[in-house]
Amino acid sequence: xxxxxxxxxxxxxxxxxxxxxxxxxxxxxxxxxxxxxxxxxxxxxxxxxxxxxxxxxxxxxxxxxxxxxxxxxxxxxxxxxxxxxxxxxxxxxxxxxxxxxxxxxxxxxxx
Amino acid sequence: xxxxxxxxxxxxxxxxxxxxxxxxxxxxxxxxxxxxxxxxxxxxxxxxxxxxxxxxxxxxxxxxxxxxxxxxxxxxxxxxxxxxxxxxxxxxxxxxxxxxxxxxxxxxxxx
Numbered sequence: 240x241x242x243x244x245x246x247x248x249x250x251x252x253x254x255x256x257x258x259x260x261x262x263x264x265x266x267x268x269x270x271x272x273x274x275x276x277x278x279x280x281x282x283x284x285x286x287x288x289x290x291x292x293x294x295x296x297x298x299x300x301x302x303x304x305x306x307x308x309x310x311x312x313x314x315x316x317x318x319x320x321x322x323x324x325x326x327x328x329x330x331x332x333x334x335x336x337x338x339x340x341x342x343x344x345x346x347x348x349x350x
Numbered sequence: 351x352x353x354x355x356x357x358x359x360x361x362x363x364x365x366x367x368x369x370x371x372x373x374x375x376x377x378x379x380x381x382x383x384x385x386x387x388x389x390x391x392x393x394x395x396x397x398x399x400x401x402x403x404x405x406x407x408x409x410x411x412x413x414x415x416x417x418x419x420x421x422x423x424x425x426x427x428x429x430x431x432x433x434x435x436x437x438x439x440x441x442x443x444x445x446x447x448x449x450x451x452x453x454x455x456x457x458x459x460x461x
Contacts, residue, residue, distance in 0.1 A: 329394070344393045
């Protein structure tokens with residue numbers, strides 16, 4: 240049973256650039272949530288995708304956008320990168336209830 | 351604004367003792383509660399979920415919930431050095447809302 244996968248594992252970008260992160264949910268899961276975790280903080284909810292639509296969004300600017308594909312995989316896009324966007328980006332998948340299973344994360348460093 | 355409070359620690363516990371981790375939350379509408387364990391540099395791993403007032407036991411772990419007091423705790427019996435990690439508390443907002451995490455409690459089990 241494949242768990243949640245994310246790519247890439249690490250990424251270095253410079254300010255002003257754009258980045259795309261990818262996530263494949265756990266087998267049988269149809270919903271994907273994205274979180275940002277800064278160093279020393281708990282994960283913060285960015286948004287959730289279900290049936291290829293953004294279902295709910297946390298307190299993040301429009302520079303953060305996403306997409307879900309028919310196979311339930313998802314992308315997170317961040318435009319005009321800021322130094323403060325440096326963080327661990329986590330994808331979690333779920334189906335039905337609220338129990339969310341996290342992928343290994345993508346560590347983004349913005350220079 | 352939903353808030354989750356955890357003592358950031360570090361909480362130091364001798365090997366073999368009981369570790370007690372506490373969490374308070376602000377949203378009275380929360381119906382589900384999750385404890386995640388996060389090793390340094392890794393992603394959160396689900397340990398326990400609890401939905402009803404009272405205790406729920408799973409191996410060495412016991413989650414305790416008191417909705418009237420807006421309080422949830424995690425007890426780890428017979429603590430092992432491998433339990434050393436950050437423990438994140440997350441009340442569920444209900445499906446699409448995503449999870450609201452505390453900053454986590456850093457637990458150190460001393461051999």
